[in-house]
Amino acid sequence: MAADTSKRVAFRTFGCRLNQYDTEAMRTLLEGDESYETAAPGEAADVYVVNTCSVTARADASARKAIRRLRKEHPEAKLVVAGCYAQRAPREIARLSGVSLVLGTPDRARIVDELAAVERDGQRVAVSPVDTESDFLDVPVTDMLSHSRAVVKVQDGCNQACSYCIIPQTRGHSRSRGPQQIIDQVGNLVAGGYTEVVISGVHVGDYGLDLAESGWNLPRLLCALLEVPGLERLRLSSIEPASIGLDLIDLMASDHRFARHFHIPLQSGSDRVLERMGRRYRAVDFSELVERIAETIPGCGIGSDLICGFPGETGDDFEQTLERLRAAPLTYLHAFPYSVRPGSPAEAFGDRVPGDIKKQRVRMAKRLVSEKNEHFRSAQVGQDLRVLFEAASGKGSSAGWSDNYLRVELPGETGVIGMETVRITGLGVTGLQAEHLK
């Protein structure tokens, strides 16, 4: 129970689902101390925690903008900057006006103590090296701030060292969470009303490799989670192509509680570029994999990530990428222009691709896959989809996400929350249109 004098804390989260989870972990730790309580939505706070991402230069810029705005709007509040950008460039963050605490990714567990030290001593930079981090930070999060679906982190860090990526330097090497802790947490979340759980990690396919207790891997973990009473849907977040075996595809096809959804980063369709990126598969492996998934799991939503204009990517390389995309049964694509990450191996690569060409390639790739997306959406009309309707829906309608990762709306109906099977009646601008089953 928070004391009357407790300080209100608000959170801003950037980046991926892992960061969302890390925010929840910090919130849980703060709420466990009687000095803090979470501010209501829109309420001014005494402490703001900005959980940053550093995946691109744009992500860094968004974090700086949020920090400046918070400083301007709440000059008296304490400002905590955590997450991947804080880990990558702590001094740069500490120089921003008004930052009270810079908190590294291995230092999240100490947020309460570090805030107390700030009260006593003024600004602090608490950023430990990630390579000393060997344990999974286990915080028993039992509810999520603003999400109808619960994100559960089962693994952190990465051993892969792709040349463009900063994540090994911001999150350290791969470590898995104990299976029993995950099973218990999913049980608690389901008992608390969550019907969908998203299993996430930096490299979720590496789950179990480092566990002393042998025999655990991702398929075994997923099977164990299906035993949790009341769990209606299990979704897998982004997973590397080399981590998806036939056993995983067959398992996900075998039970309707698995969301028909894979997100598999391709990054480039040129083997030459994939090799320079340090990726551990060939483009043809990706193509065969997504075709196999589409055949085995009808109606599956299959998304991918693409980096356009990686150093040395020629017009011919990009043509090969477009060819791969054209042939693949993808349903959506996240395409980004390559952005150099300070400290990553590719920072030293020559043959930089001009910005306008990178942007043009992003546009071409997006256009190509958006046609596939339209085709996929059209194919849903007349079908019944299981949709998790969310609390924060659109005006004059209720909205949510189907198992195969399509936004679905119930026009004219507000306040529908939770899992429901609906019939798709048409295509809308902001989502598929649906009606209740008669």
Ligand code: F3S
């Ligand atoms: Fe960004 Fe860190 Fe996630 S760089 S994408 S918040 S792992």
